[in-house]
Amino acid sequence: MFNSVYLNELFEKTRERNSSQPEYLQAVEEFFESMDFIVCNDPKIEKNAIMERAIEPERTIKFRVTWVDDKNVVNVNRGYRIQFNSAIGPYKGGLRFHPSVNESILKFLGFEQTFKNALTGLPMGGGKGGSDFDPRGKSDNEIMRFCQNFMQELYRHLGPDTDVPAGDIGVGFREIGFLYGMYRKIKNENTGVLTGKGLSYGGSLVRKEATGYGVCYFVAEMLRVYRNDNFEGKKVIISGCGKVGMHAALKAQELGASVIAMSDINGYVHDENGLDLNIIKMLTEKAPEFSQKYLEYRPSAIYEDSPVRMWGVPCDIALPCATQNELPLDGAKKLVENGCFLVAEGANMPTTLDATKYLQHADILFAPGKAANAGGVAVSGLEMSQNAQHYPWTYAEVDQKLEFIMADIFKKVYTEARKYTDHRNLVVGANIAGFMRVYQAMLEQGIL
Numbered sequence: 005m006f007n008s009v010y011l012n013e014l015f016e017k018t019r020e021r022n023s024s025q026p027e028y029l030q031a032v033e034e035f036f037e038s039m040d041f042i043v044c045n046d047p048k049i050e051k052n053a054i055m056e057r058a059i060e061p062e063r064t065i066k067f068r069v070t071w072v073d074d075k076n077v078v079n080v081n082r083g084y085r086i087q088f089n090s091a092i093g094p095y096k097g098g099l100r101f102h103p104s105v106n107e108s109i110l111k112f113l114g115f116e117q118t119f120k121n122a123l124t125g126l127p128m129g130g131g132k133g134g135s136d137f138d139p140r141g142k143s144d145n146e147i148m149r150f151c152q153n154f155m156q157e158l159y160r161h162l163g164p165d166t167d168v169p170a171g172d173i174g175v176g177f178r179e180i181g182f183l184y185g186m187y188r189k190i191k192n193e194n195t196g197v198l199t200g201k202g203l204s205y206g207g208s209l210v211r212k213e214a215t216g217y218g219v220c221y222f223v224a225e226m227l228r229v230y231r232n233d234n235f236e237g238k239k240v241i242i243s244g245c246g247k248v249g250m251h252a253a254l255k256a257q258e259l260g261a262s263v264i265a266m267s268d269i270n271g272y273v274h275d276e277n278g279l280d281l282n283i284i285k286m287l288t289e290k291a292p293e294f295s296q297k298y299l300e301y302r303p304s305a306i307y308e309d310s311p312v313r314m315w316g317v318p319c320d321i322a323l324p325c326a327t328q329n330e331l332p333l334d335g336a337k338k339l340v341e342n343g344c345f346l347v348a349e350g351a352n353m354p355t356t357l358d359a360t361k362y363l364q365h366a367d368i369l370f371a372p373g374k375a376a377n378a379g380g381v382a383v384s385g386l387e388m389s390q391n392a393q394h395y396p397w398t399y400a401e402v403d404q405k406l407e408f409i410m411a412d413i414f415k416k417v418y419t420e421a422r423k424y425t426d427h428r429n430l431v432v433g434a435n436i437a438g439f440m441r442v443y444q445a446m447l448e449q450g451i452l
């Protein structure tokens with residue numbers, strides 16, 4: 005499979021030891037494919053067992069979360085924190101609350117997060133956590149009780165220089181507020197140990213927009229460098245209408261594009277003349293499922309009750325921003341058939357491995373999530389800096405820094421792609437650029 009015997013043997017062993025963790029194995033396989041050349045040409049990697057260490061979390065914390073719902077029923081969920089790699093800084097990465105959460109998904113996310121954080125240039129290691137708790141349909145009080153109980157265990161593993169979680173799927177301002185409140189109460193300290201906080205208690209301006217805006221800043225660089233072009237007049241389709249998808253849509257529109265289709269878990273809406281994002285924003289503020297309700301406001305739009313069929317809508321740019329493996333090979337084929345020329349991952353690993361390869365072979369410009377969606381964690385890093393210096397920056401200051409960081413990530417990724425493979429292969433570029441920083445730090449700190 006790989007040219008390197010060492011990587012082949014290690015992947016086989018990893019597969020045997022983690023046979024029930026498909027998402028984690030998928031992320032490792034994609035990473036090893038990018039590393040093949042580097043590993044074949046640098047014996048220090050094998051000698052120091054760098055790959056063995058890079059793919060194994062430093063610590064996996066798994067705990068019980070017991071909470072009482074509004075009907076006085078006692079519920080038990082599983083909580084996790086995967087502290088993946090701290091070679092370049094404190095563990096940093098989001099918390100996900102979703103019934104699908106398990107160790108495989110959190111390991112793939114923590115693994116990818118390590119290299120994503122390295123790409124930002126900020127001192128942040130990689131981690132990820134969450135619970136199989138489903139926030140949908142729960143009252144505010146139930147969410148609060150769950151978050152407080154979750155933090156009563158997690159707090160002992162956190163600290164401003166140890167581990168700083170943030171939000172992810174199912175964890176937004178409300179949940180971060182409840183989690184932070186409990187952390188502050190138990191520890192009796194205000195060190196901003198979560199990011200994505202509310203502005204009234206240490207949050208950063210632009211954090212809620214950062215991942216979606218960052219995706220568009222990254223795409224803008226791709227359009228400029230590869231096509232001497234910009235967003236003006238482009239037709240964009242976006243899956244998922246949560247924190248990432250909604251802000252990517254707003255920024256794409258601000259930069260001159262027309263967002264013609266968006267999806268949620270139930271289906272998608274399509275309007276060739278452009279969707280009214282104000283309506284979608286208003287609807288999603290009430291509930292995540294907006295697509296069918298949109299027709300009540302714009303009856304001329306088209307609704308289909310299958311989110312994955314959205315990939316068949318002809319467009320110039322596609323931004324998968326919902327969840328892992330949501331863009332399968334069939335969807336990729338449809339995109340190519342219908343003239344899409346750029347795909348950028350707003351979500352983590354939304355494109356299956358075969359779909360990624362198909363898009364690359366079809367010469368579609370492809371931005372991996374590790375690079376394209378790093379804007380969220382970058383502004384989280386800026387939130388940590390503002391908390392540490394007890395001084396907030398203005399909206400314009402943070403937005404400018406975000407734009408600069410995304411352009412810088414593109415430059416690093418593009419440079420590595422050009423050096424090691426084809427200048428359009430940003431998957432290899434991102435993996436190598438992220439790895440090199442973590443590798444250097446691990447090597448200099450000795451065998452740990």
Ligand code: NDP
Pocket residue numbers: 171172173174175215243244245246247248249267268269270292293311312325326327328330350351352377378380381
């Ligand atoms: P949210 O929970 O805010 O939004 C996700 C949205 O996608 C929800 O509205 C969800 O609907 C919808 N959805 C879920 N599955 C599908 C599907 N198959 N098709 C279409 N829509 C779907 O999460 P985020 O926006 O925070 O995160 C989205 C992705 O971006 C994740 O992969 C996350 O890891 C990644 N990411 C997030 C960052 C952040 O800063 N938040 C940073 C970097 C990456 P429903 O609620 O009904 O299930």
